[in-house]
Amino acid sequence: MSTVTTNAKFNLGQLATTYNKMPDWLQGFTNATLGMSILLFFWWVGGILIESNPDTEAFAAFAPGPALTALWELIGTPFLWDTILSSLERILYGLFWGIVIGVPVGVLVGYFVFVRQVANMPFQFLRMISPLAWMPIAVLAFETWDGAIIFLLVMATVWPIVFGTAHGVQRIDPNWFQVARNLGADGYQMLRRVIMPAIAQDVFAGIRLAVGVAWVVLVPAEYLGVTSGLGYAINDARDTLDYDTLAAIVVVIGAIGYMLDTIAAKLIKYYSWKME
Amino acid sequence: MGSANIWITDLFHFYNKKQVSPTLENINLTIPQGQLTALIGRSGCGKSTLLQMIAGLLMPSEGSVRINAHTVTKPSAKWNMMFQKPSLYPWMTVRENAALGLVFSGTYKDKKDRVEELLDMVGLKDHKDKNVQQLSGGQQQRVALARSLATEPDVLLLDEPFSALDAFTRAALQTEVAQICHDYGITMVLVTHDIDEAVAMADKVVIMNHNPGRIVGSMDVNLPYPRDRNEAPFIELKEYLFSEFEKIDQAKESELEQMAS
Numbered sequence: 085m086s087t088v089t090t091n092a093k094f095n096l097g098q099l100a101t102t103y104n105k106m107p108d109w110l111q112g113f114t115n116a117t118l119g120m121s122i123l124l125f126f127w128w129v130g131g132i133l134i135e136s137n138p139d140t141e142a143f144a145a146f147a148p149g150p151a152l153t154a155l156w157e158l159i160g161t162p163f164l165w166d167t168i169l170s171s172l173e174r175i176l177y178g179l180f181w182g183i184v185i186g187v188p189v190g191v192l193v194g195y196f197v198f199v200r201q202v203a204n205m206p207f208q209f210l211r212m213i214s215p216l217a218w219m220p221i222a223v224l225a226f227e228t229w230d231g232a233i234i235f236l237l238v239m240a241t242v243w244p245i246v247f248g249t250a251h252g253v254q255r256i257d258p259n260w261f262q263v264a265r266n267l268g269a270d271g272y273q274m275l276r277r278v279i280m281p282a283i284a285q286d287v288f289a290g291i292r293l294a295v296g297v298a299w300v301v302l303v304p305a306e307y308l309g310v311t312s313g314l315g316y317a318i319n320d321a322r323d324t325l326d327y328d329t330l331a332a333i334v335v336v337i338g339a340i341g342y343m344l345d346t347i348a349a350k351l352i353k354y355y356s357w358k359m360e
Numbered sequence: 361m362g363s364a365n366i367w368i369t370d371l372f373h374f375y376n377k378k379q380v381s382p383t384l385e386n387i388n389l390t391i392p393q394g395q396l397t398a399l400i401g402r403s404g405c406g407k408s409t410l411l412q413m414i415a416g417l418l419m420p421s422e423g424s425v426r427i428n429a430h431t432v433t434k435p436s437a438k439w440n441m442m443f444q445k446p447s448l449y450p451w452m453t454v455r456e457n458a459a460l461g462l463v464f465s466g467t468y469k470d471k472k473d474r475v476e477e478l479l480d481m482v483g484l485k486d487h488k489d490k491n492v493q494q495l496s497g498g499q500q501q502r503v504a505l506a507r508s509l510a511t512e513p514d515v516l517l518l519d520e521p522f523s524a525l526d527a528f529t530r531a532a533l534q535t536e537v538a539q540i541c542h543d544y545g546i547t548m549v550l551v552t553h554d555i556d557e558a559v560a561m562a563d564k565v566v567i568m569n570h571n572p573g574r575i576v577g578s579m580d581v582n583l584p585y586p587r588d589r590n591e592a593p594f595i596e597l598k599e600y601l602f603s604e605f606e607k608i609d610q611a612k613e614s615e616l617e618q619m620a621s
C-alpha cells in the first residue's frame with residue numbers, strides 16, 4: 085500500500101516538472117483543454133441526472149453524446165451553414181450601424197466636456213435598458229422582422245462603442261494635437277494620423293464588448309418572427325422536440341461567440357500601441 | 361534651408377478680459393535672420409506664451425508677429441516649435457515620427473533620404489526602426505529634433521527642450537542644436553530658465569520680467585562656437601548675466617513691496 089502512494093506522489097511530482105518545462109503556448113493549450121474537459125464533465129453529469137430523473141427523462145438528448153452526434157450530422161448539412169450565415173449577417177449589420185453611430189458620438193462625448201456632461205446621464209440610463217426591452221417598439225417601428233432585430237442589435241452595440249471611443253479620445257495627449265498642428269497637419273490628417281491611431285485600441289475594446297452583448301442578444305431576438313438564424317433554429321428544434329439538435333445549436337452558438345471574441349481580441353492587440 | 365527675420369511689434373496679451381495687468385506688455389523685438397536668441401526670465405513671466413505666438417499656436421490680444429513677409433496667424437512647418445516633452449507618437453517608429461512633417465506636406469516620397477540623414481546626424485542611426493517607446497528620454501528628444509528639422513524650418517522655437525534630460529545629455533544636445541542652427545542658418549529662439557544654457561547656445565540673451573511680462577534687458581554673447589564652458593570668458597559672461605538677472609529681480613521685488621505698503 086505504502087509503495088503505491090509514494091509511486092503516485094513521484095508521478096505527480098514528475099508531472100509537475102514536465103508541466104513547468106513546457107513552453108508557454110503548450111501550457112496554455114493544456115490548461116484550455118483541462119477547462120473544456122471540466123465543462124464537458126459537468127455537461128455529462130448533467131445529462132446523467134436528467135436521464136435518471138423521471139420528470140426530465142424526456143430531455144435526455146441534451147447529454148453530450150446525442151448532442152455531439154447531432155452536431156456531427158448537422159455540420160454536413162447546408163441548413164446549419166445557412167443558419168449561421170443569416171445570424172452572422174445580422175450581427176454584422178448591427179455592428180456596422182453600432183460603429184457608424186457609436187464612433188462619431190463617442191468622439192464628440194470624449195472631446196467636448198459640454199457634450200460629455202449633457203450626454204452622460206441619458207446615455208448611462210439608456211445603456212442600462214436591456215436591448216430586448218426595445219422589442220415592442222422595434223416591431224412597431226420596422227416593417228421587416230430583420231429590421232427590428234438589427235435595431236435591437238444596434239441598441240446593444242452602440243453603447244460599448246460610444247463609451248470605448250470616448251475613453252480613447254479622453255486619453256489623447258493634448259500635446260499630440262499641438263505637435264501635429266505645428267507640423268502643418270490639416271483636419272483630415274489630424275484625424276487619420278493622430279486621432280484614429282490613438283483611439284483605435286479603445287474603439288476595438290468597445291467593439292469587443294459590443295460583439296459579446298450583440299451575440300447574447302441575437303438569439304432571443306431571433307425568436308421573433310424570422311425563419312432563419314440560430315435563435316430560430318433553437319426555437320424550431322424545441323417545437324419539434326428535437327433536443328439533440330437544440331443542444332448542438334447551443335454548442336454552435338458558444339463556438340461562434342468564442343470565435344468572434346477571439347477576432348476582436350486580436351484586433352485590439354494589433355491596434356494597441358502601449359508597450360509593457 | 362532658408363532663414364528668417366522675426367519682427368514682434370507692440371505685442372500685448374491678456375489671457376482673459378478680467379486681468380488687471382497683461383500677461384505680456386508692449387513686447388517689441390526684432391531677431392535678425394540666423395540669430396540664436398535666448399529668452400530668460402522667472403517662471404510665469406510669459407516666455408512660453410510669447411513663443412507660442414511666434415509659432416502661431418496662440419494669437420496675441422494686440423500687436424503682431426511677422427516672420428519675413430508673413431504675419432503669423434497659424435502654425436506652419438516653416439516656423440517649428442520643439443516642446444519640453446518630445447511628444448512623439450507611440451504607435452510609430454522613430455523613422456515615421458521623424459518623417460511626419462514631410463508626410464503632412466506630401467513630400468516624404470521625394471525626401472526620404474533627408475529623414476535618414478537627419479536621423480544619422482542626431483545619432484539615431486541604429487534606432488530608426490524601433491518604436492519610440494523603446495528610447496531613452498534623450499533619444500526621444502533627438503527624434504523630436506529630427507522631426508522639427510525635417511521640414512526645413514526657417515525658424516526653430518525651443519521651449520525648455522532639454523530641461524527633462526540629465527546634465528550630460530543636455531550639454532551635448534545644447535552644443536549640437538546650436539551648431540546645427542548655425543550650419544543651416546536657422547533663426548532660433550530658445551526659452552529657458554537656465555543661464556548656463558542661454559550662454560552656451562545663444563548669440564543674444566533677452567531678459568524678461570514678470571507681472572506684467574516685459575522685456576527688460578538684453579545682452580550679446582560674442583563667443584565662438586563650439587563654446588567651451590570652462591573658459592574664463594564663458595564663466596564671466598554667465599556671472600555677469602546672473603548678476604543682471606538678480607538686479608532686475610530685486611528691483612521688481614522692491615517695486616512690489618512699495619506697491620503693497
Ligand SMILES: Nc1ncnc2c1ncn2[C@@H]1O[C@H](COP(=O)(O)OP(=O)(O)OP(=O)(O)O)[C@@H](O)[C@H]1O
Nearest residue numbers: 375376383401402403404405406407408409410553
Ligand atoms: N492658458 C492659459 N490661460 C490663462 N492663463 C495662462 C495660460 N497659460 C499661461 N497663463 C498664465 O500666463 C502667465 C505666463 O505663462 P507662461 O506659461 O507663458 O510662463 P513661462 O514664462 O513660460 O513660465 P515657465 O517658465 O514656468 O514655463 C502665467 O502667469 C500663467 O499663469
Ligand SMILES: [Mg+2]
Nearest residue numbers: 407408409519
Ligand atoms: Mg514655459
